[in-house]
Amino acid sequence: MTQHDLIIVGAGTSGMAAAIAAGEAGARVALLDAAPEWGGTLHVASGWLSGAGTAIQRAHGIDDTPAAHLDDLMRISKGTIDPVLAGKAVQLMPGAVDWLMERGFALAPECPLYGFNHEPYTERRYYVGTDWARSILAVLDAQLRPLVDAGRVDFRPGHRVTALLREGSRVVGVRVSHADGESELTAAHTIIASGGYNANPELFERISGRTLYADDAYRRSQGDGHLMVQAVGGRLRGAENFWSSFGAVLDGYDYPSATLCRPEHRPEVRDPWEITVNRRGERFVAEDEPSVDARESALLAQPEQIRHIVFDEAILRDAPPLIPGWTADDIRARCGQHPMFHSAATIDELAAKIDVPADSLRDTIAAYNENLDGEDPLGRIVRPRPIAQAAYHAITVHATSVTSAAGIAVDEQLRVLDGDGEPIEGLYAMGESLGSGMLQGQAFCGGMLATPALAFGMALGRELAPAS
Ligand SMILES: Cc1cc2nc3c(=O)[nH]c(=O)nc-3n(C[C@H](O)[C@H](O)[C@H](O)COP(=O)(O)OP(=O)(O)OC[C@H]3O[C@@H](n4cnc5c(N)ncnc54)[C@H](O)[C@@H]3O)c2cc1C
Secondary structure (H helix, E strand, C coil): CEEEEEEEECCCHHHHHHHHHHHHCCCCEEEECCCCCCCHHHHCCCCCEECCCCHHHHHCCCCCCHHHHHHHHHHHCCCCCCHHHHHHHHHHHHHHHHHHHHCCCCECCCCCECCCCCCCCCCCCEECECCCHHHHHHHHHHHHHHHHHCCCEEEECCCEEEEEEEECCEEEEEEEEECCEEEEEEEEEEEECCCCCCCCHHHHHHHHCCCCCECCCCCCCCCHHHHHHHHCCECEECHHHCCCCCCEEECCCCCCECEEECCCCCCCCCCCCCEEECCCCCECCCCCCCCHHHHHHHHHCCHHHEEEEEEEHHHHHHCCCCCCCCCHHHHHHHCCCCCCEEEECCHHHHHHHHCCCHHHHHHHHHHHHHCCCCCCCCCCCCCCCCCCCCCEEEEEEECCCCCCCCEECECCCCEEEECCCCEEEEEEECHHHHCHHHHHCCCCCCCCCHHHHHHHHHHHHHHHCCCC
16 A cells, blocks of 8 residues: 555546645645546536636736626526635636646637626636647646656556545545556545546436436546545535536437537527427527527426427528538438438428427417517517428437536535535545536536636645645
């Protein structure tokens, strides 16, 4: 057995940040990852960051504060974030963004922004790298590599932690499975930084009660940390904060499926010409609803969170591209060939192909067409033309979720809590293992996963190093 000061389970966003901070502070760190390389979700994520009161903002003359950020999070999440953890996060996040910048982060020149793809903030506090999340990984990589080379961080790729070791009520280390068999490591502190469970369809369904439609997650996001913590008496929370997007076109119905493309649904980018209907063949939201959160909320309430974009041949021919980069012929070519693209000579035939009640779809389209000059019952303003000219087309879209809502219950010091709400000695958790529901609540709040993962990682790494 090997003795370390600190064991970090997972060398992703938060684990790398913690290892750097602890290693620089002089701790003997064991950084374990099931994958053959470090980086975790940074290999697949977009990597949008947020933080209020950053040096970037000051350079742009923006006067912003963590308190204003917290107010915005409360507004966007409709009051469903955890105020304690989110309050801690917004205090630490500007420091994490500054740290990245000081160490060479390649900031995209258009930043800071109010928002992108999610409900915008009231201030410009949103940042991304020129190479998306890989820009974050490049900085972490450059900081961590010398610490590993110098023997200050003991990085072990291909080491999957399978259990937490206990002495009495205290967690004292981990059991690890690797190519040479099994071994045990002990340390004064163990941090769970193993990410979410969105690559584990069974666990996803068990926790959220929903089907995992898309396989967008990092493949090692298996929920191992969640399960190991439960095995030593910890508990999960936040499943009620499940959230999903306005959707993507998947490759097929063999869930979880790869994403084929994303139709443009942002009215600020493209006016909708089509209608969108649920599995009952009914419209359920104004297709030009300006709030992304309102669109997402509406779809979340629909059966199976599936919608169909319905249009006719004239719209296909004349409207601006519905799918960025695709021509009308690209869509026509898939109709009848791809399970998510449908064409038919009549509305009834289209309804049969997308498996919605024909009378309902007929009524929906008739009501939409008859009322183009009147007040739309859902409040839609933009209605360029009726849906009236065969062929009729539909594209099936699934709401997708790339994050894990439920996570490990911790206190403000990130100490894992047991069923009675008492800290389990020696055990901490951070990053997405805390659940996206704590910091985003029932919404997608820009940058509220990657940035807290970095910020909590740095803070905890520094704090648990014996020198501090
Ligand atoms: C497609 C996509 C886009 C996203 N875009 C954004 C965005 O724009 N902004 C934002 O804020 N967030 C975004 N996120 C979420 C964000 O990137 C993640 O929440 C965050 O990076 C997670 O960091 P982490 O350290 O908790 O986990 P990860 O970075 O996932 O790291 C966990 C590590 O633990 C390892 N591991 C797992 N189990 C074990 C085990 N048993 N033993 C050892 N190692 C193990 C894994 O291999 C992995 O390396 C996105 C996520 C996805 C999937």
